[in-house]
Amino acid sequence: MHWVRADASDFGGNLPIARSGHTAVNVGKSKVVVFGGFADRRFLVDIFVFDVDNGIWFTPDCTGSGSDGQVGPAPRAFHIAVAIDCHMFIFGGRSGSKRLGDFWMLDTDIWQWSELTGFGDLPSPREFAAASSIGNRKIVMYGGWDGKKWLSDIYILDTISLEWTELSITGSAPPPRCGHTATMVEKRLLVFGGRGGGGPIMGDLWALKGLIEEENEMPGWTQLKLPGPSPSPRCGHSITSGGPYLLVFGGHGTGGWLSRYDIYHNDCIVLDRRWIRSRNAVRVTWAAAIAIFLLEYYQSGSTRISCMTSSFVGDKWVDEMFFGHPIRFNNIFRMTVPILMDLLQELSLNHNLQGSSSTMKREVLTITLYILSQNESIKCAMERFQHSSETISRYFSKVIQSLVSITVKIVKPENPSFASTPEQIASDPRYMPYFKVTIDFFM
Incomplete structure (x- = not known):
């Protein structure tokens, strides 16, 4: 190096x-x-x-x-x-x-x-x-x-x-x-x-x-x-991970913050994780000691293995659904392809629905519709679309925000102030206790 x-x-x-x-x-x-x-x-x-x-x-x-x-x-x-x-x-x-x-x-x-x-x-x-x-x-x-x-x-x-x-x-x-x-x-x-x-x-x-x-x-x-x-003792240094290495670089020592007596370091202490496989180092250094610490951890059987390895990733499955049988599509997303495409266009143009460099807006929307329509968990969506829990949760949150904003445009009650309760609700004991609480809450 x-x-x-x-x-x-x-x-x-x-x-x-x-x-x-x-x-x-x-x-x-x-x-x-x-x-x-x-x-x-x-x-x-x-x-x-x-x-x-x-x-x-x-x-x-x-x-x-x-x-x-x-x-x-x-x-x-x-x-x-x-x-x-x-x-x-x-x-x-x-x-x-x-x-x-x-x-x-x-x-x-x-x-x-x-x-x-x-x-x-x-x-x-x-x-x-x-x-x-x-x-x-x-x-x-x-x-x-x-x-x-x-x-x-x-x-x-x-x-x-x-x-x-x-x-x-x-x-x-x-x-x-x-x-x-x-x-x-x-x-x-x-x-x-x-x-x-x-x-x-x-x-x-x-x-x-x-x-x-x-x-x-x-x-x-x-x-x-x-x-x-x-x-040596130091502050203001950095630690960077790169490949098999963990590097401690720079910083300054005696004298306090930015005083004339500071000693600024230009050294680099390296942890080579490959030393875990070989202890044939001539002398034990600070970096080698950390390698031993990590070795003990690895020997406990906790080596991480990636689990999202399916080649049938989310966008491929979405393609299959879009170009497959329309009944199957409707069963999964509870709407037809034209309606979903209209919804996608509306959310994209007017309600700030965004994709990413690796995920198309179409897949972002279908992730949320899949969860809502099938009453599925985040873990099931992770397996279906081969994304991490953080990615699934983030896309789900983005689409929900867009859907909430579209309701202001589409859902327009005849009585926006809810000054009175409709007779059909007020006279039906199945609805009144619940809808009354909801109406009072929004008022």
Whole structure:
């Protein structure tokens, strides 16, 4: 493994300006999205996307709106950003002297920002926190700095329901910190480094278990005491996963944040996961010790194997239904092909129904109709269309929103104010108790 210095001539498009405190997340297999940061004494709000396949930088034209009418988030740095599927979620950060606690999502299929309103145990505004995705639905966030104190709280966000949950943990725990990294490795969250509550920069490594519901583990921290020379204490570093490697790079050490006495690191500590298959290393290093930790996990029989492997994927099945027997189509979707196509056109043109780069709008609509018409579960739709639960849930939610918006245009009661109850309902005891409650609720 060796470094190759990149030159501006190696890339096409407009390159982002130099900056710090930004985030860069890998979305899908071919996009890296850079957002925000700090440069020239100002906080940034721009987005640059690197197309890995074509070696081109570009700036997408984003749409959207927030609670105060802006298109997207306010300028910021030192926030968190996590990618799940085609979505980039951001939280917190700092803008000027203000710590932020707002929550946004960018849909990179249509480049649209949405300000999200979460509920539950809402985290306080903060900067310099660290976060990582748990599978394809949840995000875990740890620590940070709220302007007065260093934090050690742990929050889990369900990106489908938008519910925040603060994780309660007993026993030993890492000291409060900010500027650390938090990385999911299999079913453990690894937290390394950062600046502590008393000001020192730390080099300790902790593992958090109990984040996967299916495992039925009690949440708990374990400090990993690893053999061999470990990375020097640091904060502001990064950890990146690439192929078989987990790389710790850079950061700075003694002296505090951006003081004249800082030591900036240019080293790279590598975990080669292929070492799991061979322990013939000449000397045990910090990276090799983590490999042993992972080896013990793999030996527990928990190697993940992809289950969505059917070649008869959703769009092929939809094609078969559209061009097959009309009675079969009607039995599955409870409507004829012409009616479904008219509905698809109406939702697409007037009610913001969108597909994605990998899924046509027709399949997005049929996923929802399949669930509703057959009274099927998300798991059955996952198997039928060969998509993840997060993808099925997201498409289902999008179509429901479009269908709700179309009802305003189509469903027009004779008495919109519901000032009186129709005689047929008022005189029938089967309907009156239920419809009366519904009418009163909407009034």
